[in-house]
Amino acid sequence: MEWANQLCENRQFGSKMTDSKYFTTTKKGEIFELKAELNSDKKEKKKEAVKKVIASMTVGKDVSALFPDVVNCMQTDNLELKKLVYLYLMNYAKSQPDMAIMAVNTFVKDCEDANPLIRALAVRTMGCIRVDKITEYLCEPLRKCLKDEDPYVRKTAAVCVAKLHDINAQLVEDQGFLDTLKDLISDSNPMVVANAVAALSEIAESHPNSNLLDLNPQSINKLLTALNECTEWGQIFILDCLANYTPRDDRESQSICERVTPRLSHANSAVVLSAVKVLMKFMEMLPKDLDYYSTLLKKLAPPLVTLLSAEPELQYVALRNINLIVQKRPEILKHEMKVFFVKYNDPIYVKLEKLDIMIRLASQANIAQVLAELKEYATEVDVDFVRKAVRAIGRCAIKVEQSAERCVSTLLDLIQTKVNYVVQEAIVVIKDIFRKYPNKYESVIATLCENLDSLDEPEARAAMIWIVGEYAERIDNADELLESFLEGFHDESTQVQLQLLTAIVKLFLKKPTETQELVQQVLSLATQDSDNPDLRDRGYIYWRLLSTDPVAAKEVVLAEKPLISEETDLIEPTLLEELICHIGTLASVYHKPPSAFVEGSRGVMHKRLPARTGSGESTESPDVGTAAGGSAPEAAPSIIPSQGDLLGDLLNLDMAPPTTSGPPPPTTGMQMGGMDLLGGGLDSLVGISHSVDPYLGGDIGGSPAMGAGFGAAPAVMPASLNAPVGGGLGDLFDLGGVGMPMGAYIPPKIVWLPAMKAKGLEISGTFARRAGVIQMELILTNKAMSVMTDFAIQFNRNSFGLAPAGPLQVLTPLGPNQTIEVSLPLSTVGPVMKMDPLNNLQVAVKNNIDVFYFSCQYPISMLFVEDGKMERQVFLATWKDIPNDNESQFQIKDCHLNSDAASSKLQGSNIFTIAKRTVEGQDMLYMSIKLSNGIWVLAELRVQAGNPNYTISLKCRAPEVSQCVFQCYEAVLKN
């Protein structure tokens, strides 16, 4: 309104020709005046009045009081006036539903006007008036308009169906509009087709199960034809719709790709990205040895590079998507490093994204150039950018071993600049380099120590303290250095406190004589003077360790740390797949699944890439027995996760750079503190109870305070990994051997061989796995009249090579009505033959009377071995590596355990939970199982609080076992 007034003043002397004069009437009593003008006989005056009303509405003034007067102007023969009245109606109908009815007649009439522009205008506007009463009247006009002879009207009516559906879905279904809309996909006019596709997609999105789009080869063909003739926007609607289709085989996939590739030459970046989405998705189905596959790969690079010449906002969208694409298919852009070099005038958000992609593309071949660039960036003035550049240098060192030395010397140069934040970032990354290349670069510690005083950021202080503690034996004055930090202990952040505690304990273990006082001081600070439960707990653990068994303490605290590996913050493969299906959309920009930020999308299916099919790959089809163990570990790069990364190696998270690749990097003080517990000391503590057990680490970190840290963790991943409910020390003790692990599931004994069939010998039994030994537990009952002796047992060849590991121990003769219980240890080295069902076992039992045969089924869980806990990185890589069509999904009904109870119950049967994340109240447990023959089964168990039905997805190179594994889950969970 201000501007309206101002404008009026400015304008009074100027030209009166523009619309701005309508804003001049904002004086008192104007509503009254307007009312009079609206009811004027003179058409011109009327029109002017409506314009004034709209002007008032535009500046946010409430002119709803004029509703009846404006509606009265609706029946006009002036198109401009009509449009204005319609506009007014759209704005105010909702607040005046009763009066809005007054407009209905005119709408209905206008829908039959001779001029298609008016018909379309009426139907378009009517759909925007979200008043139930009006909606009823809309049906008939809409029906006509959907069949209108003019395509302009039809294309408008098509969209109107989506509008109406949004207001009253039932009505749309009852009226059969959906079918009409589907018919419009075959319309002769491309724009009508495009809008029909858009409307159907929109409706389908809110009703995922409606099967509205019912895509089949015929309809796909129609869409592809329309694709060539639509406007650029229509092309996007169609491409986005195509992306939801799953071709039947590689041949169909290829033929669609061939027809979509020309779109890569469209001038509109959004068309290009939508085409990239379709291609990236369908490519998944093409055999890699196909010529066309490599042709397609080559075709994708140039358009992606060209997107970087688009407007900065589009560049940003493109870069976020390229970030996904290089993770999914690094080969596409591996030669294009230079296009991501940062220009001085790039907006900061573009610079940061380019930097991220540069690191992803860094390799031995281009590292020299990358480093030169990073060094250049590190001397810029933009703080965020500089920090990221410094970290990037560290990441290069870790990723490309050959470059490590050069990176370290570059970092040292940067430390010499004495620019405060540069120094701090450098120290943080150097700590990671130490972890990656132990005993190589420690000579620089002296230089680092010189900068001790300038460190004011917790992360840098903690890193430095970690370095001092870790290399205490090489630093003469380590005790002094650490002591200097101790003075202000209570002012430090939790992260620094924890690190300091661990460092001093390390120091003490290395130089016990000189530092006793120091360690006592820090232990008392941590345990007695601190309110922080994590700090206290860690303090007590150390204390107890040191006082009960110093040797053990040494083994724990100074244990060798697991190496950290190259790739940082890769997106978890299932999420990556989902995001690839959302290329170009907000999800791809946020790197979050739509369910994480769209309300009411919880029930919506997560999109997945199609599985590879067809002849080309048949050699890869899994085979029981041979596909054992998986070759995945060397296939995929291992990963240092960013905080919150699903399958992260929690152990090094204490110090891992918070590489936030999410758009707004939300850094919270909490999160580092939370992670820190896992660091330095405790990681090694864990190291002895289990070789390397990141999960334990996660549990320790999962006490309530930490939970918050996790929850607020970066936007990159929706996951807070394994913040467990059980939490804290309980788990620690559990794994340390104090708690009793729950036993494996043992099914109740059943009768395998009734006496009737075996001349009086009844055999019942079950299978169990006890302390790593598979046992067949049998009860033999003699229901005959004579004594039975000379028992022996034999198995037929079976799927997993089960065989008795010794003779059947029935030493004494079995008299009539006598019963004996026997345990028969089994081995898995017998001859193998695939059985149906897989877990079927044919057994022959002999005694002095005869030989009897029976078959029984064993729970496959007895084959789950104790070392079936896969490392996170390996899990991640394996999950990614196993083709999607090896995945099977099951429902477990009526299970009332919460996810933690389920997890520990399963663990008893050697089903190991590797990670857990919670997304919107749904717990996702990631588990691994190893069968005695080396087959790995990976599982994702989804538990929704309050919902007794679990969903389980199993992935295995030998998908045949999935069914049996599922049965075990069911049995274990329900018993």
Add this chain to the structure above:
Amino acid sequence: MSASAIFILDLKGKVLISRNYMGNMDMNKVDHFMPIMMRMEEDADSSPLVTHGSAHFLWIKHRNLYLVAMTKKNANAALVYSFLYKMVEVFKEYFKELEEESIRDNFVTVYELMDEVMDFGFPQTTDSKILQEYITQQGHKLDVGAPRPPATVTNAVSWRSEGIKYRKNEVFMDVIESVNLLVSATGSVLRSEIVGSIKLKVVLSGMPELRLGLNDKVLFEITGREKSKTVELEDVKFHQCVRLSRFENDRTISFIPPDGESELMSYRLNTTVSRTHTHTRVHTSPLLHVNLLSSVCQVKPLIWIESVIEKFSHSRVEIKVKARSQFKSRSTANNVAIMVPVPSDVDSPKFKTSTGSCKYLPEKSAVQWNIKSFPGGKEYMMRAHFGLPSVESTELEGRRPITVNFEIPYFTVSGIQVRYLKIIEKSGYEALPWVRYITQSGDYQLRTN
């Protein structure tokens, strides 16, 4: 699908005009937009996408306006940005310039346009030439001259209306190549690229069919004329009017052009020298030998700059710049402007040049060296001397690059040529194509020490 609503805001975040397309979000949510932007600005942060609760704002800035799309769904972000830019284009066609005033002065038309270009969040017709046929600024009586939607709106040919008539039929083509260059402080070329554009001004009657022939390498390979001088285009983008499938099949550029001015196509060539280009083209015909090292044109930077910027703290800055033109002497670069960055607190500028003139631009903290005409194969010098205050400013300054602007007429760096433009219309008129070539600087940056 895309936007629930679109707002046009002034610089303070006040809504000038808005359109609620889907009615599924509270329009007042936009009030959160500006505070978030301000907060980000304080943190020296910036993102074209901001979030408030379930509302996502995708915005672009044009002059003193923000164009903001609001959504709560997983919208196609690329589509939204590209649509917002298209809106700007449409408004510019209508109002010449899009700014606060023009929105106010034309709010009725703005409303009409917003109603027409998007429906329920789906972009519709955004071709301003076609829009102008039925959204006009004069009021219409329905029975008399009320416009009808031109068939073009929904036609497969949605960019050209029928019945266009000219007395003289002509086509003017501009082939404009922009050179993007990024040179490191040590003088090595990090990136060098040509972004070319072919612009059309079409003055043709009826529905003409045009076919454009370029010395495109791939086309010549297909047709077996490999000996001629050709250009390998790395990526080509076409106007909506070009039949993309046809191009994909046989590299023919065929189209019915929009009337008046438009950009027919753009292309990109990477000319970074160091790049060893060993992509193997697999030919199906055994007669064609495999072409290992393709003719990537290895272009020297057209204008090469060497500079020495010496800063003597508390006293002076001395600058020496040498500019060399590295193209054939028969061409001449015009309006060459070399911008050399200087610290923001310099004073008392002194210049000496072997040609052209120098200007100190305090608002840009730079020296601009202008050379009206710079023939190929020449080398010029410039020296500048500035005083520095004895008290040093505490503010850290970024090391800005030297940038160069120029244009070289009658010349394309890539060597691209229009071989023919065939114009066929059913009335059979004769039409003349005119072609003009020009090369100009794009993003031309040389980093300094």
